[in-house]
Amino acid sequence: MKIGHISDLHLGCKIEKDERTEETKEVLEEIVKKIEDENIKILLITGDIFDSYNPSNSSLDIFYSFMKKLANITEKVYIIPGNHDNSNFIGVNRHFFEEKGIKIFYDINTGFDNLTEIVNINGKKILIQGLPYINDVKILYYILKSKGDISTVNISNYSQVYQSIISSFKSIAREKEADYKILMAHLLLEVPEIKFTSESYIFTVNKDIFKDNPYNYIALGHIHKPLKVDKLDNIYYAGSILRLNFGEKEDKKGFYIIDTDTNSVEFKEVSCYKMEEIEYKEVIKNLDDLKELIEINQAKDRTIYKFKIVYEPPLTYPEILKEIKSKYRIVKLEATLKGIETTLKDFSYENIDIVNIYKSYRKKSDDDEIIETFKKIVTEVKNENR
Ligand SMILES: [Mn+2]
Numbered sequence: 001m002k003i004g005h006i007s008d009l010h011l012g013c014k015i016e017k018d019e020r021t022e023e024t025k026e027v028l029e030e031i032v033k034k035i036e037d038e039n040i041k042i043l044l045i046t047g048d049i050f051d052s053y054n055p056s057n058s059s060l061d062i063f064y065s066f067m068k069k070l071a072n073i074t075e076k077v078y079i080i081p082g083n084h085d086n087s088n089f090i091g092v093n094r095h096f097f098e099e100k101g102i103k104i105f106y107d108i109n110t111g112f113d114n115l116t117e118i119v120n121i122n123g124k125k126i127l128i129q130g131l132p133y134i135n136d137v138k139i140l141y142y143i144l145k146s147k148g149d150i151s152t153v154n155i156s157n158y159s160q161v162y163q164s165i166i167s168s169f170k171s172i173a174r175e176k177e178a179d180y181k182i183l184m185a186h187l188l189l190e191v192p193e194i195k196f197t198s199e200s201y202i203f204t205v206n207k208d209i210f211k212d213n214p215y216n217y218i219a220l221g222h223i224h225k226p227l228k229v230d231k232l233d234n235i236y237y238a239g240s241i242l243r244l245n246f247g248e249k250e251d252k253k254g255f256y257i258i259d260t261d262t263n264s265v266e267f268k269e270v271s272c273y274k275m276e277e278i279e280y281k282e283v284i285k286n287l288d289d290l291k292e293l294i295e296i297n298q299a300k301d302r303t304i305y306k307f308k309i310v311y312e313p314p315l316t317y318p319e320i321l322k323e324i325k326s327k328y329r330i331v332k333l334e335a336t337l338k339g340i341e342t343t344l345k346d347f348s349y350e351n352i353d354i355v356n357i358y359k360s361y362r363k364k365s366d367d368d369e370i371i372e373t374f375k376k377i378v379t380e381v382k383n384e385n386r
Helices: 021-037 057-073 087-091 094-099 136-147 158-175 287-296 317-325 340-345 354-362 368-385
Strands: 002-006 040-046 076-080 102-104 116-121 124-131 180-186 217-221 227-230 235-237 254-259 264-269 274-279 303-311 330-337
Touching: 002 217, 021 040, 021 057, 040 116, 040 124, 040 180, 040 217, 057 076, 057 102, 076 116, 076 124, 076 180, 094 102, 116 158, 124 158, 136 158, 158 180, 287 317, 303 317, 317 330, 354 368
Parallel strands: 002 040, 040 076, 076 102, 124 180, 180 217, 217 235, 274 303, 303 330
Antiparallel strands: 002 254, 116 124, 227 235, 254 264
16 A cells, blocks of 8 residues: 655745745646555645745645645545644644544644544554644643643753653554554754754754654655655655755655555655756846846746846846846846945944944934934943943
């Protein structure tokens, strides 16, 4: 029997101010077709369904239409929310979804039993557990609920909370009898393949929590590049279905298909839009210059362009964007005003004369009283920060 694993749909994601509706629809259509062709019975969706906490109407429309199709072609769909999702919102229609065979594990605080399901398909028992993304508030609530008093809990980091939660999942999974066991989660594993910034590092989870796990497959979401994390443990990031930013330009996008009979996993690529960067070295002085430059390249179909431009006034950013968009449909614009780039390099808050900036902002440097008052406030604030 075949199980699909997709992740990080980011429905409603934008390039500049435009939602990528058309591309998303095309890719989801391709996924639906592949699910049908491959006769996939169960589909796992591991979070970041929407790009935004408040999904737009068009992304909601895409979501419900996708769910309707999945309900018709699969036996079961399992969903967990990711860090981009409003989990309460994702869970609010769960009763209706459940009637159609779509199960949403939406909140850690519903308890482990409600986050575990065994489904019987073609005489095979499949155990599915879903760990929804846990934000700070949910973590606090979880600790309070399980331990009663937060002051008695010694939790020094995020990874420890996950350790406790995952070990509860693991012991439940061990107790239950099933032919195939799956855990779904949306989290950032500390893996050598991913470089962390100090900020994101706080939210990493140590890979060791999955040591000696009872699962045949661990379906993860969060990292946008498809990734098999560990050769021994069957941990997979399905990656996103679109190239969400230019850092993902070279990524392959798609989803995994798991065959429970042969215990094999295969990556199916989808044809999302390509990304290309175009940089103009010379400073653009007027619209005619820009028009000429734009004509040099052929605008390809199903391609998202990023333009890097340096320009001079009186040309404005909206004018440039409008001109480029007349030829290239999906565009990200990085336009810098000439001269700004060098100023920014030497930029330091320490060296700013804030009073002079204020004077030029007021354009009336002779208004001494106001300037003096402003100076006083600046001095006070500076002293306070020491
Ligand atoms: Mn994501």
